[in-house]
Amino acid sequence: MALHAVHRAGDVRGKRVLVTGAGPIGCLVTAVLCHRGAAEVVVSDLLDMPLSIAAASGATATVRADDPGAPAPGRGAFDVTVEASGAPTGLRTCVERVRRGGTVVLLGLLPPGEVPLLGNIAVTRELQLRGAFRFDAEFDEAIGVLAEGLPVEAIVTHTFSPAESRAAFDTGHDRTVASKALLDLRTHA
Numbered sequence: 001m002a003l004h005a006v007h008r009a010g011d012v013r014g015k016r017v018l019v020t021g022a023g024p025i026g027c028l029v030t031a032v033l034c035h036r037g038a039a040e041v042v043v044s045d046l047l048d049m050p051l052s053i054a055a056a057s058g059a060t061a062t063v064r065a066d067d068p069g070a071p072a073p074g075r076g077a078f079d080v081t082v083e084a085s086g087a088p089t090g091l092r093t094c095v096e097r098v099r100r101g102g103t104v105v106l107l108g109l110l111p112p113g114e115v116p117l118l119g120n121i122a123v124t125r126e127l128q129l130r131g132a133f134r135f136d137a138e139f140d141e142a143i144g145v146l147a148e149g150l151p152v153e154a155i156v157t158h159t160f161s162p163a164e165s166r167a168a169f170d171t172g173h174d175r176t177v178a179s180k181a182l183l184d185l186r187t188h189a
Contacts, residue, residue, distance in 0.1 A: 002028035003142055004135035005107045006036055009080045013037035018078040020065070020093050021085025021108055022050035024180040027057040027155050029082055029107070034058030035150055042078075044093065045085070053179050056154035065093070084108045088115050095121050103128045156180045 002025060006012065017038045019026050022045035033041045034057075043054035044065040051062040079102050081094035086108030094104045095118045104127055122129060146152065158181040160168035165183060172181035 001025055001107070001132070001135055002032045003138040003145065005029050005082060005084075005105050005132040006032045007138070008130045008132040009033075009082065009103055009105050012080060014039045015079035016040045016077060017042070018081040018094065018097050019043045019054075019059075020081070020083050020090035021045060021087070022047075022054040022059075022062070023084065023175070024155050025107065026050075026082075026084035027053050027179065028152065029084055030054050030059050031057040031150050031152055031155075032145065033082075035145060035148070038080075044090075047175055049176055050179060053154045053157070057151055065089070078102060080105065082107055086110055091115065092118060095127065098125075098127060100125045101127070103130060105130050105132055107132045154179070156182055158182070159184050 006029060012033055013036065015038055017033050017040065019029055019041065022043050026043065030041050030043055040060045041058060042061045042063060043051065043059040044063045045051050046064070046066050051064070054062050078098050081098045082105045083090045083094045084107045088110060090108060091106065091110065098104055106129065157179045158168070158171050160181060160183055162183055162185060168181045168183055171178045
């Protein structure tokens with residue numbers, strides 16, 4: 001999914017990129033953006049722990065989205081923005097912070113129903129809005145990128161045996177302590 005989203009963004013070499021949401025997908029997007037040569041990748045989130053994982057995944061800067069004292073990325077400062085939080089405020093930030101003619105990739109699943117979109121900004125600044133949802137052609141490429149050393153180790157924060165599946169789900173739902181919790185099926189037949 002991360003590779004597909006970055007493909008939807010176009011050529012990111014030398015570009016400034018904002019990613020809203022430092023969950024597992026946002027952090028994978030961050031790693032791929034850096035791998036693809038983005039000059040700067042700023043990641044915003046509401047929690048410190050996911051932001052530390054974004055930094056370990058290659059983010060050049062992180063910003064607490066709910067901290068009024070945090071340095072906010074400038075209006076129109078980014079060439080590309082990627083909304084990976086699934087929150088309407090994340091989408092708003094992406095639309096407001098991308099430069100005139102820039103690209104906004106919508107990756108996070110927004111709530112069902114109507115979600116406010118700053119259509120006037122999208123029109124007057126001639127933004128490109130691109131959705132990224134399903135993928136099927138990136139599997140071989142993903143294996144190759146991982147083999148090249150894409151920094152993903154920090155994203156998997158917990159590993160559990162199948163017998164611990166309940167604990168895995170409980171841990172995985174707590175964004176203050178976990179990014180991605182995995183079940184290890186290799187040694188447990």
